[in-house]
Amino acid sequence: xxxxxxxxxxxxxxxxxxxxxxxxxxxxxxxxxxxxxxxxxxxxxxxxxxxxxxxxxxxxxxxxxxxxxxxxxxxxxxxxxxxxxxxxxxxxxxxxxxxxxxxxxxxxxxxxxxxxxxxxxxxxxxxxxxxxxxxxxxxxxxxxxxxxxxxxxxxxxxxxxxxxxxxxxxxxxxxxxxxxxxxxxxxxxxxxxxxxxxxxxxxxxxxxxxxxxxxxxxxxxxxxxxxxxx
Numbered sequence: 001x002x003x004x005x006x007x008x009x010x011x012x013x014x015x016x017x018x019x020x021x022x023x024x025x026x027x028x029x030x031x032x033x034x035x036x037x038x039x040x041x042x043x044x045x046x047x048x049x050x051x052x053x054x055x056x057x058x059x060x061x062x063x064x065x066x067x068x069x070x071x072x073x074x075x076x077x078x079x080x081x082x083x084x085x086x087x088x089x090x091x092x093x094x095x096x097x098x099x100x101x102x103x104x105x106x107x108x109x110x111x112x113x114x115x116x117x118x119x120x121x122x123x124x125x126x127x128x129x130x131x132x133x134x135x136x137x138x139x140x141x142x143x144x145x146x147x148x149x150x151x152x153x154x155x156x157x158x159x160x161x162x163x164x165x166x167x168x169x170x171x172x173x174x175x176x177x178x179x180x181x182x183x184x185x186x187x188x189x190x191x192x193x194x195x196x197x198x199x200x201x202x203x204x205x206x207x208x209x210x211x212x213x214x215x216x217x218x219x220x221x222x223x224x225x226x227x228x229x230x
């Protein structure tokens with residue numbers, strides 16, 4: 001079991017605590033009054049990454065030792081680093097109900113060979129167990145998904161000893177859907193006659209043709225006059 005050392009929190013501001021590498025937190029439970037504490041932020045991050053929110057952690061203060069679960073973690077919106085945590089102290093000898101993350105393993109033939117789409121309906125599952133029996137995660141093997149429409153239900157999960165699922169046994173965890181066919185957009189046929197007209201350019205009017213002929217004749221006459229002067 002992981003252990004975290006904590007101190008009862010005084011009136012120091014959160015910003016001052018964080019500069020010291022400390023993090024504010026709260027301990028509470030059905031029979032445990034809410035207690036403000038501080039602990040090493042670095043040690044908390046390490047324990048949180050290892051235990052998650054479904055493994056028991058021992059929190060030691062100068063006055064007592066508590067077996068608790070990390071119940072909620074507040075993250076800094078900029079750094080995404082933990083800045084506050086809640087520890088839920090459970091009653092010894094009683095089962096507790098928590099949500100456990102689902103980890104999908106294996107390869108689905110319907111996805112690999114048929115091109116199906118894996119739809120993960122649930123990413124966590126609420127289970128009930130004694131604190132010592134709580135799993136950190138639940139593995140779901142998707143190799144049983146062999147055809148379009150294949151499903152994995154909560155009753156198909158192999159649970160560790162002493163663990164039961166709080167959800168209905170018919171809850172869908174994952175399924176394989178058929179891939180959507182892409183719509184084929186038909187392009188309009190190309191008008192070759194229009195392209196030919198554009199290549200030739202705009203047709204000239206009779207008036208424009210006559211004006212061009214007059215201008216050409218004048219230019220030719222002027223050219224001959226210049227030659228005679230020479």
